[in-house]
Amino acid sequence: MKKMSLHNIRKEFLDFFKEKEHLVEKSYPLVPKNDKSLLLVNAGMAPLKAYFLGTEEPPRRRMATCQKCVRTGDIDNVGKTARHGTFFEMLGNFSFGDYFKKEAINWAWEFMTERLEIPVERLWVSVYLDDDEAYEIWNKEIGVSEDRIVKLGKEDNFWELEVGPCGPCSEIYIDRGEKYGCDNKDCKPGCDCDRYVEVWNLVFSQYDKDEKGNYNLLTKPNIDTGMGLERITTIIQEADNIFEIDSMKSIINEIEKESGKKYGSSKKDDMSFRVITDHIRAMTFLVGDGVIPSNEGRGYVLRRLIRRASRHGKLLGIKEDFLNRLSSKIIDSWGETYVELRERESQIKKVIKVEEDKFQETIEQGINILNEYVEIIKNEGKNILDGKRAFKLYDTYGFPIDLTKEILEEYDMNIDEDGFNSEMQKQRERARKAREEGDNQAWDTDDIGLEDNNLKTIFEGYKNFTSNSKVIGIVKSDKGIVDSLKEGENGIILLDKTPFYAESGGQVGDTGILKGENILIKVNDTKKGKGGKILHFVEVIKGEVYNEVELYAEIDENKRNDTARNHSVTHLLHQALKDVLGDHVSQAGSLVLPDRLRFDFTHFEGVSKDQLDQIEKIVNFKILEGLDVSIIETSLEDARAMGAQALFDEKYGDVVRVVKIGDYSKELCGGTHIGNSSQIGLFKIINETGIASGVRRIEAMTGKKAYDHIKGIEDQVEKIADLLKANKKDIINKVQSMNEEVKNLEKELDRLKSQLALSKVNDIIGDVKSINGINLVCKRIDGMDTNGLRQLGDTIKDKLESVLIVLASVKDDKVMLVSMATKDLIDKGIHAGNIIREVAKVTGGGGGGRPDMAQAGGKDPNKVDDALKIVPSLVESQMK
Template sequence: MKFMGTNELREAYLRFFESKEHLRLESFPLVPKNDKSLLLINAGMAPLKPYFTGLQEPPRKRITTCQKCIRTGDIENVGKTSRHGTFFEMLGNFSFGDYFKEEIIPWAWEFITETLQIPKDKLYVTIYLEDDEAFDIWCKKTDVDPNRIFRLGKDDNFWEIGVGPCGPCTEIHFDRGEGVITNVDDFIKAADEDRVVEFWNLVFTQFDKDEEGNYNRLSNPNIDTGMGLERIATIMQGVDNIFEIDTVKNILNKVSELSGVKYGADSQKDISLRIITDHVKSVTMLISDGVQPSNEGRGYVLRRLLRRAARHGRLLGIKGLFLTDIVESVVENYGLAYPNLKENKEYIEKIVSLEEERFNETIDSGMNILNDYIEEMEASKEKTLKGEKAFKLYDTYGFPIELTEEILEEKGMKVDHDSFKKEMEEQRQRARSARGESSYMGSDESPINKIEASINTEFVGYSNLDVSSKVIILANDNEFVDELSKGEKGYIVTEKTPFYAEMGGQVGDKGIIKTASGEAYVYDTKKNVGGKTIHYVKVNEGSIKINEEANLKIDFARRSNIEKNHTATHMLHEALKQVVGKHVNQAGSYVDDERLRFDFTHFASLSEEEINTLEDLVNRKIMEVFNVNTNLMTLDEAKESGAMALFDDKYGDKVRVVSVGEFSKELCGGTHVRNSGEIGLFKIISEAGVAAGIRRIEAVTGINAIKYMEEKQRLLKEACNALKCNEKDVLKKISSQNAEIKEKEKEIAELKSKLTSGVEDDIINSAKEINGVKVVAYSVDGIDGNALRDLGDKVRNKLSSGVVVLFSNVAGKVNLIAMSTKDVLDKGVHCGKIIKEVASIVGGGGGGRPDMAQAGGKNPQNIKDAIEKTYSVVEYLVK
């Protein structure tokens, strides 16, 4: 058996199935398209589900891919076992109603024994126990020894997920051990002990399981196979751990080099080395496919993996930022297979660096919070940290539970694990509830998501805005119908349409569909889960009937404004590259008839000068009245022509390139103006950050830009009237008034200081002694939070020993501060507990440390009662 590198194996597999007339597709992005059932792509067949379900026509009946996948269900086992990883690649070949068992079984055997040259005496095959057809093909069309074929039950060799397409499968296994396995029981035992490793699963999707549990034969059965690239690489490279195959080991060696920790010398440190290796690989792939760090969804998966890697770097003793060095190694080893890694390397590294910096800051913030918790526990003689506090550290501050446990252990303390797990489970339940129940494709079960793949609507709306066509499908939310009557809402599908369906950031068209028997208002146009154009309608007059001829007319004025904004986003994109830098890439957009929103990759806010330069550049190009042209070409031709493409998008054989003169050239399926002059005017109305490394510009064009400028002019006139000056003197007048306000504020602060210094003795003289502790509870009006804290410090220092609780009524709001000297903490004094009880009397809340706490309230009329409550709370604490 010859050694084969991971990249060599990937190419050998894809080339083999290309020789069997399969269309090789690049890996789909890790972010699912039109599939709400998945957070991230987790299997080779996942992006192809629309083809298996018949919702879309595949580009060819035979397809082969090497699909990037992410699974985090077993994240706790990553690094601890030889096979668990969050990122993996799945080799697959698929047939959509074309070939079946008679073809794939001998092809699989050919690839394994001839291309890979795996010895036949190292291979075993399993089949579903009732699948005599598969057994006969294995015996008659390959030279496998029949004694090496074992029949297993449904749990092992039958693929199904609830109702729908399903079928038996056959799996191919490699034997790492010596001797021949002669019976099923010994085979199962060998598999459980990891002597026998399954590496290729051939699924024969030949049934459709209905609600009653019946398995109905499919007229066009499918083939869905999956071979884990990392797993077959371990076999071909003679290793028993996915972290020791060539590409992954190269990354692990980089981690080892940076940490100074030798792999294999310490089993505990090996776990950290493997976790960092795996997680940074996943992080790199996720960011390359457009995922951004966040606190929810796939962004949270990314953030969790990145922080987990950073945490294990600390455990290995790595100082400072280091993850970008690992990213570089990932790109080196995977850039050949996935070129967008190289194209976006700088961007990926910047996102990772920013997130790692942020994590280091949160670790420090978390340490401060944890230290406060420890102080409270020591003061109250507690040994167990409440689960909700540990969860808050984990969830709010990104503080790993392992780190919390480690620090507490040093203090002889621990975490309440049961309540921590309860909080975690409640969070999962909330996440599940937020996702809701979904179907196979994650879509709702509306009839419009069950339209057959053979039904298509021709979009003619690039050039025709008013067309005649035939109504071919009518539906409401519950079923397909033959008629929609006045007042009813529903869905219409026609043979042709000028209505653009929402896509690529551009909203769907609105307008009118009219037949001889009625008229319907189209209030939205969208694609269903199978990519069919659906008109969302409400019938205004009469009724719309199936098979009627209809006139479809879009709202031209609205479309015109949308087109202005859409073309302006292309021009803005190019302007950003010229003004801000070539690293800028589109990270999302939204275009409607009122404004445009453009998200882009950049790591700092734009200066006023940059914003003005952008506006000026776009407006100058608008006034040059460039023709806007569209051309169909191959993706390679488009890239060679200099057209920009989104790095997380999947493109077909032919792409549409939109050019604004020689200024901008971009891949786009949307609608645009005929020439740039139609845009009229471009005005940026805001620029802000929306995520780590992502900025957002909002802008308006045409008549909306003019209205925006008119509103600004009106506001400026009103400001001039209020300031009693002309436009050119506005800034001077505001500056003058600000100076006067600052001077007055200074005078007020000085007066407040004199007022408070005069009452210090009165406050101290009001002290009462409670169980041997001096307690001051006093109200002073008109003093803000900062001045109240200063006064509290002065009183506490003069008091030398005791508790100070001060109240202040400022404009109908209550400020509270509680402070104590260190010596009374041992007697049971806890300012956080005092303030919590007292604040409730004045209609507020707050908390803090044992020696200092603060709060606010909204009921100043209750301050007197709160003062009395102070004494009783201290009496309760000091026993």
């Protein structure tokens, strides 16, 4: 066999099929586009599904890819075996109604035996037991002997979904030798041992399965193949498993440097090595494709990967964060093939570091909470942690379930795994529902009766605000397709051409009017429909509109211009964010309205006031420069070559539209824009906030709205100055002076309250109670802060030699609680921290502390008296 690296095998495969006139496409993102059935791309054919189903035309009838994939079903098994993994690369060649079995089989054999130089005597093949055609090709044309062709049943060698394209498979196996085999003399492909490894699966999609289960022959059958790159590399490099091939070894070497431990020295440590090696690849590629850690969906998968890898780093003795450094190894090794890794390097490292740092904080918090659960279980006389608490540790605090198990084992306790799995299933159902309810910008025109996919609208609104148009379709909400709409009726109108922009790319749809002879129609909104349709949501003000009638279409020009200002400024804002915060910033969503704009972007900490000021200044200076806004229509490849920014998961056609603002900003965009940056007028940031883990949002205004906003603030400043009886320039000094005066008065008031309370110490002591021989002072003194309560408690302790003190105060609707105990009572079992915790719970709060002194806070002032009433019973319980 030819000795080759993983990266060389990938190149050899793609070059081979390029020679066979295949279009070699780059890997599609891991985040599926317009496919709610998948959380992440998990197979080479997954991004090409529409081509196989015939719902989209492929760019070429022959294609080949090396597709990055993530499979999440076995995350918990990764590391425990040398077989399981989450991230992998899938090599594949595809035919959409072009070549079929003969070519697919011949090329597969040619690649295996000539390009990879795998000895023929080590190769076996399998075919579907009824696929005589494939059998004949392997046996008669290729020359594989009958004893090396294995016929397998439907479970092994037939690929199908519930309905749609399907067909038999043929697999290529490699004999790894007797040392990997079993004792069965008839051992061959299909056996459960490790001797025969399936490396390449050829799927012959020759049927169309209907809803009745019938297999109808396709007039143009397809080819779908898949060969795992890591698996074939394992064979070529004669490694025992995927973790011992060249690319994986380089990761393990870095982990050895970080940990000071050696792979292969300990089974327990080897598991951690494998977990980190697999997960670091998966997390790096996921972040590179725009996934952000979260508590649901694909973000939840990423969070699990980062936290599981981080924990295994701790098990190897790595104390500090290390995954962000380790991701550099992935970027260096795979960045030439997957350029998005290099382009988003700073973002990848930042996301991983922030999430790992959070986990460092939560793991300490999780251990503290688990210790509390252990105490509760002990007090209840049980030895099992219930599923809800275990899942809360896992889901809310990011505490791994296996770590929970390990700690519980130290206390001879177990976990209710059925209860935990039940909570996990509920979470998955919530995530699935959220995925199904995902945003889809195209209206499903079939739902409103527009089944005729030949109806299309020509958009003329980039250059024109008006057009002479013809009605080509009418829909009434309660009746579907109709011939006309009458005065006072609402519905949807399709035109052959229109100046109305349909809501897309975050920009709202145009409004305006349609006019004809004795006809006046108000357009309230414009949205996209499938197949190039533009839907005008209308109300007929006058007359009656019919199909084929000629109308004059006119958009609301002021609204369009205001919207265009806000859209163009988002491009300037995007670049300014990169200039100030770093290249890791990328757009994560937007909303462009005529009166305001909203821009979501990836960033992993709050944006400071100084940074916001700098961003706002850059944008306004670019506005003042009067930069020309030009539109260039070109290919996606040329657009990227000129440096145009694109959304990572956006789907683009053969021709794309680049919006260029001077030399400052270049973005792919289908929206409407002004002609020069000076037309924006003014830009003002109104608010900046976080909306999700690693995602921030800026809200802003431009033009007249920005002016009105600033003028409104100026008017408020004048009113404040009048109230303060000060000049506008002096209001800050005036407010600072008043604040200082108020603070001094509050301090004096607190001092007087404390003195008043201390003066009543003798009255408080005189009201002491005795519980089982223990002196108890339990009082409510409102208006005191926590410091005042502690001072009062210390004074009481000085006057009583043996006492438990529980004090409560309500101040500014806040509940403050303090508990103290003398040393002799602690020796008798009294614990001030445990008492105050239970008292605080009655008021909806929490807290705790040492046996001799503790404090807590509450939420409900109306429950304070009830809370103090339980103190005697708590004392009795502790004495027992």
